[in-house]
Amino acid sequence: MKKWHDSEKEKSQKGPITVRDICLIGIMVAVIEVCKAALSFLPNIELTTFWMILFTLFFGRKTALTVPVFVLLEGCIYGFGSWWIMYLYVWPLLVFVTWLGRNQESVWFFSLLSGVFGLLFGFFCAIPYVVIGAWDGGIQSGLYAGFTWWVAGIPWDLVHGGANFLLMLVLYHPVRNVMMRLQEGGPFCDGQ
Amino acid sequence: MQENKNRSKKELWFGALFAVVLVAVLVAVYLAFGAKPVAGSKEITIEVVDKEAGTTTYELLTDAAYLRQAMEEAEGLTFSGSESEYGLMVDTVNGERADYHMDGAYWCFYVNGEYSNYGIDTQPVMDGDRYTIRYEKAQ
Numbered sequence: 150m151k152k153w154h155d156s157e158k159e160k161s162q163k164g165p166i167t168v169r170d171i172c173l174i175g176i177m178v179a180v181i182e183v184c185k186a187a188l189s190f191l192p193n194i195e196l197t198t199f200w201m202i203l204f205t206l207f208f209g210r211k212t213a214l215t216v217p218v219f220v221l222l223e224g225c226i227y228g229f230g231s232w233w234i235m236y237l238y239v240w241p242l243l244v245f246v247t248w249l250g251r252n253q254e255s256v257w258f259f260s261l262l263s264g265v266f267g268l269l270f271g272f273f274c275a276i277p278y279v280v281i282g283a284w285d286g287g288i289q290s291g292l293y294a295g296f297t298w299w300v301a302g303i304p305w306d307l308v309h310g311g312a313n314f315l316l317m318l319v320l321y322h323p324v325r326n327v328m329m330r331l332q333e334g335g336p337f338c339d340g341q
Numbered sequence: 342m343q344e345n346k347n348r349s350k351k352e353l354w355f356g357a358l359f360a361v362v363l364v365a366v367l368v369a370v371y372l373a374f375g376a377k378p379v380a381g382s383k384e385i386t387i388e389v390v391d392k393e394a395g396t397t398t399y400e401l402l403t404d405a406a407y408l409r410q411a412m413e414e415a416e417g418l419t420f421s422g423s424e425s426e427y428g429l430m431v432d433t434v435n436g437e438r439a440d441y442h443m444d445g446a447y448w449c450f451y452v453n454g455e456y457s458n459y460g461i462d463t464q465p466v467m468d469g470d471r472y473t474i475r476y477e478k479a480q
Contacts, residue, residue, distance in 0.1 A: 301375070
């Protein structure tokens, strides 16, 4: 079975950023945004996590460049609210953790990663509220603000985690196979 | 190779266990600290005196601003009427209709024993109030 991280791919991931890479980043962000808009009527059910993980596995460090583009675009579309601060660290964290587990091949591993990320999404996103609360009324007030914000969103974190797990479980193999075929002889492959 | 596979399997089981524990913790935290609905802050009594002078009493905690909403919240109390510019003109309470045009009967509203000067849509609800809805006939 062909591995994700063969030498050609490593080379493609580690080479200099080319015009093709810039186009690729644009396509990745477009795919994420289209999926996000298509699923926007379903609360906390999204494909952003799925794509971030897949893109990290497939494109390595180029995905690290996708994240700031995606986050900036999100701010431009929906406004630079407090939620935007969370995006600055939540998505890079997912990319980093995925990168650490990049040698894994099991669908269950990435489904679990995706699910746990969904479950902890609210927890991570509560951090700015701790800072805002602490700024206003001390550390105790900050912790209280962050805690209540996190607890209020727990039912939606459960939905998020469950949906992430199932989406990865269902989509991982089909999408991975298509991407591998494209990589082997298609436009994603450098120098071909 | 086999050793790696076994280790990988172990890690997956550990991950699955972690996810299950995480879900349990989230549910426990939400049940313990999540926002819970609280009963209304105003304690009131609504008393219905029917045609035969029988009395039915409803005691409730409510946040209703006006009597109509409080009456809607009172379990077992039913009422209907016709909408007008003064709000709902009640003609039927608990299935008993008072027809003024037939025999001069109507449902009269009292607040703490005093005749109410407002319709049920504009009668303010205060903590401790006792509202009486009495079947009466015009003299």
